[in-house]
Amino acid sequence: MSGGVPDGVFPGNTAIVGVHEHESRFSPDKSEFQIMGECAREALADAGLAKDDVDGLFGASMSMGMMGIVDLAEYLDLHPSYIDGTNIGGSSFVAHVNHAAAAINAGLCSVALVLYGSTAASNSVAIGTGGRGGADAAASFTTPYGMTTVGSYAMYANLHMHHFGTTSEQLAEIAVTMRRHAGLNPNAKMRQPITVDDVLASRVISSPLHLLDCCIISDGGGAVVVTSMERARDLAKRPVQLLGCGEAVTHQETGSSDLLTIAAAQSGAAAMGMAGITHDDIDLAMIYDSFTITVLATLENLGFCKRGEGGDFVGGGRIGLGGELPVNPDGGGLSSNHPGMRGIFLIIEAVKQLRGECGERQVDGAEVALAHGTGGTIGDKHSGATLILGAG
Amino acid sequence: MASEIQHPNPNANWETRGWWEGAGRGELVLQRCASTGTFQHKPRGISAATWDDDIEYVVAAGTGTVYTYTVTHQNQAKGFAEACPYVMAYVDLDEGVRVLTNIVGCDPEDVTIGMAVEADFAAGERDDGEAFAVPRFRPVGTGSGSGAGAS
Numbered sequence: 442m443s444g445g446v447p448d449g450v451f452p453g454n455t456a457i458v459g460v461h462e463h464e465s466r467f468s469p470d471k472s473e474f475q476i477m478g479e480c481a482r483e484a485l486a487d488a489g490l491a492k493d494d495v496d497g498l499f500g501a502s503m504s505m506g507m508m509g510i511v512d513l514a515e516y517l518d519l520h521p522s523y524i525d526g527t528n529i530g531g532s533s534f535v536a537h538v539n540h541a542a543a544a545i546n547a548g549l550c551s552v553a554l555v556l557y558g559s560t561a562a563s564n565s566v567a568i569g570t571g572g573r574g575g576a577d578a579a580a581s582f583t584t585p586y587g588m589t590t591v592g593s594y595a596m597y598a599n600l601h602m603h604h605f606g607t608t609s610e611q612l613a614e615i616a617v618t619m620r621r622h623a624g625l626n627p628n629a630k631m632r633q634p635i636t637v638d639d640v641l642a643s644r645v646i647s648s649p650l651h652l653l654d655c656c657i658i659s660d661g662g663g664a665v666v667v668t669s670m671e672r673a674r675d676l677a678k679r680p681v682q683l684l685g686c687g688e689a690v691t692h693q694e695t696g697s698s699d700l701l702t703i704a705a706a707q708s709g710a711a712a713m714g715m716a717g718i719t720h721d722d723i724d725l726a727m728i729y730d731s732f733t734i735t736v737l738a739t740l741e742n743l744g745f746c747k748r749g750e751g752g753d754f755v756g757g758g759r760i761g762l763g764g765e766l767p768v769n770p771d772g773g774g775l776s777s778n779h780p781g782m783r784g785i786f787l788i789i790e791a792v793k794q795l796r797g798e799c800g801e802r803q804v805d806g807a808e809v810a811l812a813h814g815t816g817g818t819i820g821d822k823h824s825g826a827t828l829i830l831g832a833g
Numbered sequence: 834m835a836s837e838i839q840h841p842n843p844n845a846n847w848e849t850r851g852w853w854e855g856a857g858r859g860e861l862v863l864q865r866c867a868s869t870g871t872f873q874h875k876p877r878g879i880s881a882a883t884w885d886d887d888i889e890y891v892v893a894a895g896t897g898t899v900y901t902y903t904v905t906h907q908n909q910a911k912g913f914a915e916a917c918p919y920v921m922a923y924v925d926l927d928e929g930v931r932v933l934t935n936i937v938g939c940d941p942e943d944v945t946i947g948m949a950v951e952a953d954f955a956a957g958e959r960d961d962g963e964a965f966a967v968p969r970f971r972p973v974g975t976g977s978g979s980g981a982g983a984s
Contacts, residue, residue: 597901695881697929
């Protein structure tokens with residue numbers, strides 16, 4: 442066992458046994474489902490399992506709507522006994538692992554496959570700066586005002602700066618750190634080092650966020666295989682044990698919410714409480730970095746530092762490799778890949794780190810990792826899902 | 834010089850029509866739960882506090898303060914691409930509810946958190962001929978009043 446979680450009890454009786462991140466960042470010749478299928482094949486091979494072992498199917502994408510998970514089952518020619526197409530934005534896959542573990546614990550499936558695929562870059566999707574909302578009656582409270590994804594995060598950033606004196610230089614440190622990490626990841630899309638000055642000199646997209654405060658847009662996808670700890674012991678790779686999980690949603694309530702409190706506060710506390718660990722036990726954090734401010738807000742809300750102290754916390758090399766809390770050693774969405782819904786890569790990198798498979802970007806002696814996905818926008822409404830994983 | 838925002842027409846259903854038609858009369862019509870006294874926005878068919886249907890309607894003062902904002906320099910969407918840079922903001926109304934809006938009537942660089950603002954209505958007409966308006970806000974004292982059509 443790791444942390445305070447016994448092997449025989451949920452969630453410690455479940456493990457991630459196979460992962461695969463699609464190497465490509467630009468795949469104009471592939472479909473979303475094709476990318477998912479390729480990742481499924483590789484993740485099962487990684488686990489030492491086969492297609493016929495899969496009896497739980499979990500997935501979401503930017504284009505999978507109603508019946509999407511059934512379409513995916515048909516594409517893959519699977520007949521799972523448990524299906525879950527939960528789509529709560531980019532955090533969906535973190536939630537899927539939570540759900541898969543619960544289903545396995547309940548005996549409803551034994552080998553769960555979690556999938557994501559996207560051709561956002563090939564399709565030239567304006568993820569951050571296209572109009573956001575839609576045309577229905579509820580969306581009509583945002584669409585007429587030119588809401589964008591980046592704009593929502595920018596309003597959060599501006600509020601944080603106003604209350605706590607957080608600076609653009611401090612946010613830029615996050616982008617610079619992610620780019621440095623990406624330089625150690627051969628598959629990362631953007632590997633050329635950048636400086637704080639480069640970030641500040643890049644054009645403002647939605648004040649106070651600059652171009653280099655924003656994640657990149659790529660194609661890509663991934664797969665994660667979850668099974669029981671008992672079965673995991675006999676498989677190909679060292680199992681990565683689930684130690685804790687939590688989910689939450691945060692929204693505008695009845696029009697008087699505290700915007701600075703994001704879903705991570707609730708889901709993170711739940712996951713860490715379940716795992717029976719403290720912040721000091723965590724060796725690395727995979728944090729959804731749609732924008733630099735997302736990292737700062739998430740670290741604060743997860744309790745790694747006090748509210749308002751995130752600007753100082755992300756400086757001084759603390760979140761870089763070799764620092765006190767390495768964040769996103771793969772380079773994150775800011776520099777490695779961001780095909781629209783990044784949550785699955787948080788899990789994949791955490792698993793590879795806990796297995797010690799990360800080469801130049803390996804966090805030495807990583808035993809416990811936290812992965813936190815954010816879906817939606819923190820300046821409006823969003824979901825948060827947290828996983829605590831341990832080297833089994 | 835950026836052009837004015839061309840607000841896409843909001844779509845309304847029976848739950849939200851009161852808000853848009855109120856705006857067409859130059860009023861911000863808020864919902865309040867009759868049993869708890871809690872205001873709620875966005876409008877709903879039930880009280881979010883109790884899940885009962887005892888909702889009353891109150892005309893707001895039309896004034897508030899900027900809670901937070903951003904100056905948007907890039908938005909590919911129709912009606913906004915040509916209007917960049919424009920200000921998107923949350924405004925806390927005096928009644929205690931927050932609305933997403935645009936701040937107009939001043940240089941985007943002059944907007945600050947905590948700035949006192951008042952409603953400003955961009956009039957429109959739905960396909961069925963019903964008048965409505967999109968409420969925006971402007972710094973207090975900079976407008977010609979808050980009547981329908983002022984912009």
